[in-house]
Amino acid sequence: MSAQKTSSALISVLVVLIVIAGVVGYFAGSAAAVPKTVTITSTVAPSVVTTTVTKTEKVV
Known part of the structure; x- marks a missing residue:
């Protein structure tokens, strides 16, 4: 086999x-x-939620 046929056969085997x-x-x-x-x-135990309400009144 020539060098070209050998390398061609090796490439074919690798592709397969x-x-x-x-x-x-x-x-x-x-x-x-x-x-x-x-x-x-x-599940996390319920925590205490504190809500602060600020009321603003117009002073006349």
């Missing part, structure tokens, strides 16, 4: 391996478990 790896990776990824959403709820 990359395509196979991509297909295998795609199917492995699609078969993976779907991530679950975890909701954490914390």
Whole structure:
């Protein structure tokens, strides 16, 4: 085999391996478990809320 045929064959083999790896990776990824959403709820004791009302009256 000449050097050009050898490098051409190597490139062809590499392309085939990359395509196979991509297909295998795609199917492995699609078969993976779907991530679950975890909701954490914390209950906080009611706190005392103080409301201050300021009334302004017009002095005549």
